[in-house]
Amino acid sequence: MIPRKTFSRWDEVRKLPLYVRPGRKKPNMVWLHKSSKALIPSFAEYKAETDAAFRAITPTGFANAFFEANP
Numbered sequence: 001m002i003p004r005k006t007f008s009r010w011d012e013v014r015k016l017p018l019y020v021r022p023g024r025k026k027p028n029m030v031w032l033h034k035s036s037k038a039l040i041p042s043f044a045e046y047k048a049e050t051d052a053a054f055r056a057i058t059p060t061g062f063a064n065a066f067f068e069a070n071p
Helices: 034-039 051-055 060-069
Strands: none
Touching: 034 051
16 A cells, blocks of 8 residues: 655645755755754654764654555
């Protein structure tokens, strides 16, 4: 079963004050620093000692939805 889509357009997504590279419209995890973790509510429960550890975080909600969709 495919999880229900929460948003159908980028304009509908609540914007967080994350870094967006010049010339881009959306933030990208590759360019975020571990200090951005405090700005993303679904990442609050995770520890991230390094930028790589921060970028490796998979939100629990996404992981559960992926698991449910792929029995």
